[in-house]
Amino acid sequence: MPSHPVAIDRSLLLSARGLQRQLGHRLVWSQLDLELAADDRLGLVAPSGAGKTLLLRTLALLDPPQAGRFSLLGRPPAAWGLPRWRAMVSYLAQRPVAAGGTVEANLRAPWRFRERRGPVGWSYERITSWLAALGRDPSFLSYDAERLSGGELQLLALLRVLQFDPTVLLLDEPTASLDGATTAAVEALLIAWLGAGPRAAVLISHDSDQIERFATRILELQR
Numbered sequence: 001m002p003s004h005p006v007a008i009d010r011s012l013l014l015s016a017r018g019l020q021r022q023l024g025h026r027l028v029w030s031q032l033d034l035e036l037a038a039d040d041r042l043g044l045v046a047p048s049g050a051g052k053t054l055l056l057r058t059l060a061l062l063d064p065p066q067a068g069r070f071s072l073l074g075r076p077p078a079a080w081g082l083p084r085w086r087a088m089v090s091y092l093a094q095r096p097v098a099a100g101g102t103v104e105a106n107l108r109a110p111w112r113f114r115e116r117r118g119p120v121g122w123s124y125e126r127i128t129s130w131l132a133a134l135g136r137d138p139s140f141l142s143y144d145a146e147r148l149s150g151g152e153l154q155l156l157a158l159l160r161v162l163q164f165d166p167t168v169l170l171l172d173e174p175t176a177s178l179d180g181a182t183t184a185a186v187e188a189l190l191i192a193w194l195g196a197g198p199r200a201a202v203l204i205s206h207d208s209d210q211i212e213r214f215a216t217r218i219l220e221l222q223r
């Protein structure tokens, strides 16, 4: 064993190389390489149906990759195990769902899964400080999650994933149902949260102004 193992780029968080996705006869994307380093905010841009959601789900290993090599912090998926990988490379769905009960119950529920248990655990203070940044007071926690508006459901889903501090956050049109002021607050919150990393994010958005504001670089998919 060499005393100085090969140096790895410590800022490289996620690497996916040679990705391919075929649906029937249609090649959605192929030979796709993607790397995310700390502080990257990658804007993923393409027409509807070009496979953006598929790509994010593939990176989170929620969809089985047809081809490609993945590594997270220099280690392949097998070394992490799927649950851990998905906790560290978290996909925020375009159409989130909530279980019955209050917003707080929905935020607390995933903490019972082992892979998601962090050193801190559920934090009322942290969640309410994020809510304040989003223009909401703590009473939001007692709302019936099944009666939330589309935008409120997006906020719940965002906080639910953010509280686990994933290394890579995959955002699928996370503000599509939100008003302009709340959208700006979400963007500011995400940028502050990413800055406390090392973390990276990928953002799918059809709003070119949002991509311009948020992304530090852009990946454009063809259809």
Ligand SMILES: Nc1ncnc2c1ncn2[C@@H]1O[C@H](COP(=O)(O)OP(=O)(O)OP(=O)(O)O)[C@@H](O)[C@H]1O
Binding pocket: 023, 046, 047, 048, 049, 050, 051, 052, 053, 054, 055
């Ligand atoms: N599991 C699946 N099996 C078969 N086809 C699928 C599957 N998932 C997605 N597709 C198809 O793959 C294509 C790409 O879907 P995807 O949701 O990734 O598009 P998108 O670029 O995110 O679009 P939008 O901007 O409208 O959300 C679509 O034609 C969709 O119907």
